[in-house]
Amino acid sequence: MDVKQYMQTVGRQAREASRAIARADTNQKNRALAAIAAAIRRDAAKLLEANARDMAHARASGYDAALLDRLALTEKTVAGMAEGLEQIAALPDPVGEIDGLKFRPSGIQVGKMRVPLGVVGIIYEARPNVTADAAGLCLKSGNAAILRGGSEALHSNQAVAACVREGLAAAGLPDTVVQVVETTDRAAVGELITMKDYVDVIVPRGGKGLIERITGEARVPVIKHLHGNCHVYVDDRADPDKALKIVENAKTQRYGTCNTAESLLVARGIAQAVLPQIGAMLADRGVEMRGSAEALAILNAASVAPNKLVAATEADWHEEYLGPIIAVKIVEGLDEAIAHINVHGSQHTDAIVTEDYTRARRFLREVDSASVVVNASTRFADGFEYGLGAEIGISTDKIHARGPVGLEGLTSQKWVVLGDGHVRA
């Protein structure tokens, strides 16, 4: 197979299909989503069979437990895919919405219309459910999609793709609106991220290595986040109970997610009062604390489990542990906390715990992250929690969409000008 030629064909087909899906009305898109969901439900056994082949191959290849876990489909996850598509069908259609149509002194009326981006390329690793999710979000937002899943999930993804094609056709849409790349050749990715004529944006989902590689080589805009080093700053005017609850939730509710807290900053003025209790809670949950000397002194003096205390190095302030470890630092106050977060953070999600109005406002304004949070857990940074209905990914960049990216992030706005024979003076 000539991969370049194959991908160029896929790209050209996607560009053509993007015009059809951009024109499709809400009902037609929702009919397609419902038909895909129905096909997935009906073919559940086929999907599980295809997945079993991928799992057998992955086990034989010695992949680790985490990958096998992401790769595995169950009856429940298959049903979840279908439900996810039905939820997307129930979301409002962003396409065609016209905002702020105003008359100008020249007599023309000017506003903005929300329109699809065109062709979205999605590159992901083992999870086969991303195939259904991403197809649904692109379809609803009026975009054509080119999906490139991990080679481990090839059979699973192709089985989902068959359902997607069937649903598109049932709604009278070209089945090239969603194309799943059929080769596992890595050159296909290189082609996908550089086909500027055919692809409008790339959304990579996966580990840091994948995303770094794609960002480095892409010639098409990329919506991505590299990592999440989220902070909780406990201000000296914090309510200690809220601080304890929020640190517990932000760190320990789930360890592997990008909105999990990886760094705890505590104001010097309240550290003696709150850190021992927070440290005991963390130790109790099995969380190792990588502390600054001052933090360790307080924790040691309070006899917090010494086997959970480790001296932090400079690298710890930058780390995304994705596990039961947290960096802990004492800071003088708000200024030092903001400076620390802006220098060491990942511009993902950062929280302050404080009862002080002015400090809360300053934190919101001055911390340069995709999500800034007052008195709540960083774990809320998520498309569902924010009311987007679903998310295609999270962006830590500032251009275009920032934070959780839902349907609206897969659209852009063009200008609409209405006149009655108006010309420029």
Place this chain on the structure above:
Amino acid sequence: MDVKQYMQTVGRQAREASRAIARADTNQKNRALAAIAAAIRRDAAKLLEANARDMAHARASGYDAALLDRLALTEKTVAGMAEGLEQIAALPDPVGEIDGLKFRPSGIQVGKMRVPLGVVGIIYEARPNVTADAAGLCLKSGNAAILRGGSEALHSNQAVAACVREGLAAAGLPDTVVQVVETTDRAAVGELITMKDYVDVIVPRGGKGLIERITGEARVPVIKHLHGNCHVYVDDRADPDKALKIVENAKTQRYGTCNTAESLLVARGIAQAVLPQIGAMLADRGVEMRGSAEALAILNAASVAPNKLVAATEADWHEEYLGPIIAVKIVEGLDEAIAHINVHGSQHTDAIVTEDYTRARRFLREVDSASVVVNASTRFADGFEYGLGAEIGISTDKIHARGPVGLEGLTSQKWVVLGDGHVRA
């Protein structure tokens, strides 16, 4: 001079200054804008003197008349710079605006806050007034700016830069909020467009060659338009008087602007009725028509100035003439017009002339351009005409800002989450 090291220093200083200007309140930014305007007015003679040196050098170097025209400052253009800054001061400050703060079922309140992008790099050619304009727009939108003007305008730009620094300092802001690159070494551009740690977005302003080079080499997001091949489509349900007025204005009001019409499409059903009069008007204005065979047959039959009629080649459908030439094609109707524009256009600005409601709606929805226009001239596609107050450039891309980019296009939105000890279930 070690250009790399110099640019890294400029970048680091810009990143630091970006935090100060992001925090600055509206009054402080407006005071700086007023102080810069005052310094420019006071130093008008100095600016003209510096410009005279650039002009003498440019003449001696044999630059063409168009470049000399763009480079030249006059008392009027200097006063215009100062007025432009005062107009920017009068615009609403987009920074800090919070949109759509809503309670979610979890109890948290979620909205979006408009924030500066950070550091904006602007690369432009001869026009020294861009230095003042771009500095003003970046400052008001809370961004630090690195400006890299053409080497022809070095002395003029440095003279403007001195006024900018003085105004920043007068308002108590770091004078590194706006830095004008002091070397004419082209390696500085290569450095600027790849310093991902220090620069958030690049806005190139200039000819197609400059923009293609920058887009090809940049590792930082670019807001740009490559060219403007704007269309006017005269539908068979057009009002002939409006069609004539709009084609005249779109093509002949100014030849060198990117929103000037370069292609005229006429529906077959109305061509005999309107094209002779439109052709006569264009010939009268000295505009050459590059016509399809069918268009030429109609124009010849009507005895429109034969010396202004040339057979079009395929290349003409793609061309941005920036002069008194227009491509003319007869199309069957709306479908062919939309397809032609989407394939041959530049996604800049395209207009339909029609009295038909459904066709107007379809044109607005289906033409994939930054501005879509009904019954008005393409020449309206401009930040001032759209009510943005000013523009830093026009984007024909779909990611982030599209069409004329004003203050809002120099900002992004971050998520704001407000809670009262809320944690995720």
